Amino acid sequence: MPSLFFIGACLVTTKALENAFSIATEFKVTFLTAKAGAISHSLSKIPIYRGRSEAEIPFRGAAGSINWLYLGNKGMVTAEGLLKKFTTAKTLPHIAIRLTKLISDENTTMRDFDKMIKMDPTLVLRILRVANSPYYGLRQKVNSISRAVVIIGINNLRNMIVTEALKDIFKESESKDTFSRNRLWLHCAAVSICSQMIMERIFCQNGENVFLCGILHDIGMIVEDQTAHDLFTQVCKAYNNSRKITDYEKEIIGTDHCEIGYLLAKDWLLPVEVQEGIQLHHNMIEDVSPLSITGVIQMAEYIVSQLDYTPISGMNALLSLPLASHIRENIKEYKTIVRDLPDEMSKAKDLYSPHEE
Numbered sequence: 001m002p003s004l005f006f007i008g009a010c011l012v013t014t015k016a017l018e019n020a021f022s023i024a025t026e027f028k029v030t031f032l033t034a035k036a037g038a039i040s041h042s043l044s045k046i047p048i049y050r051g052r053s054e055a056e057i058p059f060r061g062a063a064g065s066i067n068w069l070y071l072g073n074k075g076m077v078t079a080e081g082l083l084k085k086f087t088t089a090k091t092l093p094h095i096a097i098r099l100t101k102l103i104s105d106e107n108t109t110m111r112d113f114d115k116m117i118k119m120d121p122t123l124v125l126r127i128l129r130v131a132n133s134p135y136y137g138l139r140q141k142v143n144s145i146s147r148a149v150v151i152i153g154i155n156n157l158r159n160m161i162v163t164e165a166l167k168d169i170f171k172e173s174e175s176k177d178t179f180s181r182n183r184l185w186l187h188c189a190a191v192s193i194c195s196q197m198i199m200e201r202i203f204c205q206n207g208e209n210v211f212l213c214g215i216l217h218d219i220g221m222i223v224e225d226q227t228a229h230d231l232f233t234q235v236c237k238a239y240n241n242s243r244k245i246t247d248y249e250k251e252i253i254g255t256d257h258c259e260i261g262y263l264l265a266k267d268w269l270l271p272v273e274v275q276e277g278i279q280l281h282h283n284m285i286e287d288v289s290p291l292s293i294t295g296v297i298q299m300a301e302y303i304v305s306q307l308d309y310t311p312i313s314g315m316n317a318l319l320s321l322p323l324a325s326h327i328r329e330n331i332k333e334y335k336t337i338v339r340d341l342p343d344e345m346s347k348a349k350d351l352y353s354p355h356e357e
């Protein structure tokens with residue numbers, strides 16, 4: 001049995017690689033008979049490939065253009081390799097990184113936050129706008145930054161800055177044939193808001209980290225869309241709910257959006273539980289706690305999919321067994337969350353709606 005599985009896996013992997021590197025028959029033949037590193041080395045001697053590193057090899061895109069894939073040491077496409085190509089948001093804005101560092105430093109005072117925020121006039125305006133938005137439902141208008149920060153809270157402020165940065169990253173790419181970044185963005189916004197509602201209403205705990213995890217959990221798909229567009233399009237076309245999306249990604253691309261997102265979150269020094277939630281959100285875990293970030297994100301994914309906020313049209317959300325039992329046991333409360341979610345989303349619109357041009 002294990003050997004059959006191994007042969008099956010080899011066949012699938014070979015097929016996926018063959019698709020990826022189908023630039024021309026002779027290259028295909030070379031690729032299938034030699035090590036990828038060696039091909040890359042010989043390709044770099046051909047004029048159009050000159051200047052490319054030996055860790056890159058080409059494949060022909062759907063429109064006939066040549067795309068480049070970064071390979072790991074073993075000649076396979078890796079999450080790290082794709083991230084090297086991901087230039088749109090290699091780093092979060094400086095201010096988000098500094099804010100994350102300030103939050104994790106016990107000695108930080110309110111004045112430190114105040115000083116940092118005031119250095120960025122756009123952020124000041126944004127904070128005041130959010131503090132005065134219907135989401136916080138204040139009767140009196142807030143004009144001071146310190147008060148706005150107290151109202152919003154430091155972790156929410158970090159979430160706001162990250163969300164702000166992500167809006168640009170999720171801006172629609174030109175082709176929307178099988179995958180829409182707008183649709184994915186709405187899905188992430190719905191998951192983040194729903195996760196926060198679950199954490200606060202069901203578990204009476206602070207929902208700021210689950211919000212952050214929710215807004216970021218599928219960012220790996222954006223990386224794939226940007227750096228391995230044709231392969232990612234193949235994933236979206238092949239996906240039909242019979243298996244997890246990550247299975248298709250691993251077969252066709254060589255990695256998946258959970259691994260890529262996890263590495264990005266690690267790179268951005270986000271809290272460890274947020275990194276884990278991103279990495280595990282598609283894993284079916286036998287003993288997952290409903291109170292863990294992974295548990296809350298999976299339940300939120302399940303709830304928002306019932307309201308059709310899915311990343312890809314018709315996509316089913318899977319639920320680990322303990323989470324399904326937990327929802328059944330608290331069905332009344334979860335029904336209230338489903339009822340209130342559209343309203344909560346419209347209250348938070350200022351946070352996730354696109355910039356006015």
Ligand SMILES: [Fe+2]
Nearest residue numbers: 217218281282
């Ligand atoms: Fe996902």
